Amino acid sequence: MRSDLIKEGPSRAPHRSLLRALGIDELEMKRPFVAVVNSKSDYIPGHMHLDKIAEQVKAGIRNAGGVPFEFNTIGVCDGIAMNHKGMKYSLCSRELIADSIEVMLTAHPLDAIVFIPNCDKIVPGMLLAACRLNLPCIFINGGPMLPGKSTETKNPIGLSEQFEYVGANAVGKMSLENLEQTAFTACPTCGSCSGMYTANSMNCLTESIGMSLPGSGTIPAVYSARLRLAKMAGERVMDLLKEDIKPSDIITEKAIQNAMRTDMAIGCSTNTILHLTAIAHAAGHDIDLSDLNEMGNTTPQICKLNPASSVFITDLNDVGGMQAVIKELASGGLINTDCLTVNGTVADRISKAPDADGVVIRKLDDPFSKDGGIAVLKGNLAEEGAVVKKGAVAPEMMQHKGPAKCYNSEEEAIAAITGGKVVAGDVVVIRYEGPKGGPGMREMLSPTSAIIGMGLGSKVALLTDGRFSGATRGASIGHVSPEAAVGGTIALVEDGDEIEIDIPARVLRVNVSDEVLAERKKNWTAPKQNLTGYLKRYAQHVTSGSRGAVFEDD
Known part of the structure; x- marks a missing residue:
């Protein structure tokens, strides 16, 4: 053993003395x-x-x-x-x-x-x-x-709804009192x-x-x-x-x-x-x-x-x-x-499991969709790939073109969204939140939930080199790779650039010519980071989100 x-x-007599100090007896010493x-x-x-x-x-x-x-x-x-x-x-x-x-x-x-x-x-x-x-x-x-329970509708809810209620409160769709009441019932x-x-x-x-x-x-x-x-x-x-x-x-x-x-x-x-x-x-x-x-x-x-x-x-x-x-x-x-x-x-x-019930677990001949709940998108904006929870995207957002509104951190994006600067049709771009750029590839449930809670979930897309919570829904595209911090195309997007999203075709691109992007790349420099401690070491060793954000092999 x-x-x-x-x-x-x-x-190993010294080792046994230490084990006996833990209370291990002679019978236990012989066991695994x-x-x-x-x-x-x-x-x-x-x-x-x-x-x-x-x-x-x-x-x-x-x-x-x-x-x-x-x-x-x-x-x-x-x-x-x-x-x-x-x-x-x-x-x-x-x-x-x-x-x-x-x-x-x-x-x-x-x-x-x-x-x-x-x-x-x-x-x-x-x-x-x-x-x-x-x-x-x-x-x-x-x-x-x-699951929890809504204090208004009495319907079952989870943590995702509680985050979305923050957006609803920001635009006056839910009172502060009801927001706080559901904070007692969402996670029971x-x-x-x-x-x-x-x-x-x-x-x-x-x-x-x-x-x-x-x-x-x-x-x-x-x-x-x-x-x-x-x-x-x-x-x-x-x-x-x-x-x-x-x-x-x-x-x-x-x-x-x-x-x-x-x-x-x-x-x-x-x-x-x-x-x-x-x-x-x-x-x-x-x-x-x-x-x-x-x-x-x-x-x-x-x-x-x-x-x-x-x-x-x-x-x-x-x-x-x-x-x-x-x-x-x-x-x-x-x-x-x-x-x-x-x-x-x-x-x-x-062999011991029940058959699919046809409602919660649908039969293969009657699925929710013929393809899977997650889609990998590629294009000039995500040459290594990006991911979206396709099964939680509204049908009208499966294909979308809109002007980019670019923010270099989650905080900037939240301030813009809750401040009314994001409107129907926009594509919110949050960058420098990738594995190296964040560092740590933050989950961003707050901006996506704010968009949903404000009633823009079927009108606004969001993409990032960071991540999204599993509680996120809507046209939220994450893991855009290469990330902004290493000079990926997401770093070169400017406000007003047309972003094209085609989830059925698995396409994510910015409709800007290669020549223009190349010129922007010449003038781009990575923002300086003042990192210390574990985050500094992490940023030095972590790989792309497309590789699972694992550490570089020695």
Whole structure:
């Protein structure tokens, strides 16, 4: 066992004395040591209850003859970090999480791992660490929050609506009193926010790629079924250890294809494109935006969840969750059913799943759209690509031409939008917010929500070299690459330039001649950044959004 490095032989007597100081007895010393990697914290709603999940995981490990050792990682709540400097640190935290887990489990070699993430960058950060360490492991996340309720309509709502209400308040469509009342009802429980935002997207894709048990992506945080699943995960990791099944056996090229298919089928957050690209890279199966685009073109969207509709992740759970989705995709030959998972093959798992209900999960012959929920756009404005959550775009904005209104930061754009300077027909361009330019590729839910809340969602497009929250809807195009900070075309756009968006044709361009753009490039210089600390190091090493914003390989 790997843990023998710290407990076997005469030379490890000092190590054993330290382990005994922890209370490890002689029977436990002979058993496998299992890491429980927990992102629990006191101020992230998706993480506040993860101590209860960890208790069940550790009980399961002990039931199956192992000895659990728990430690915690950092985690950023994107909702709390939104629209201020803190958001620069969100995507950055993904690499820190992976690095810290690598440090802990190399310095203290254990035999297997149970990962307990929830929320946006924590799930992919832990998946990156799993690929690096390649030890038998399993994921059990904290589960989604229940949807909230509008104080006016009594309809179910999520965090995305609460952000949109800020825009409605800014133009007098909602009173300050009602805005504050919904702040008490939009997020009613612990768990990852209730729509198909980035956290739930990544939890669902972790299940579809095979690294978590069926139900892990959708069982609500407050259900006791989540606690039972956590105990099962603790027990199952011991079987994975005995069977010597590692992430490299599960996260194969075919499994990544399955994840890309399900990503497109359920209309996930555009952030999943960054994370799947990074995870595939860590697993040794590099993909690029053209691969994702091909999957999007050939995979129908069969689920449309909030923020694209009033259907929530809990509704998906009620009709069979991800396994029912995968089963429907498999019926059309779109899934590699021979892929290994943490509990049997994909075929084994979907054999026990219900059929698609036809409403929340539509049949392949009656999809919401014939292609996937995410589209990759290219053109002279995005030579390496850009992404849009196509399934959440109003039909009238699928094709759009309009004058550019350019802003060099999210703050500038917010001030212009809420100040009435953005009007119907405009294309808002927010630049110098990319991986290097931000740095950190901030999510920008506030400007997109302000546009929606002000009633301009079907009249105004927004594009950026930064990112959008999974809660974003509308013609919001992110990850424009190359980014402005490295001289991408987005840096050369000027106010009034005509921007052409054609989502069905997968085109994003600025209708300015190559000669004019070349002349502008001669006069362009990158803005000076006064960076310190981790952001400075991050900006030096991070790659393009089109490559998953991974660090440069040595």
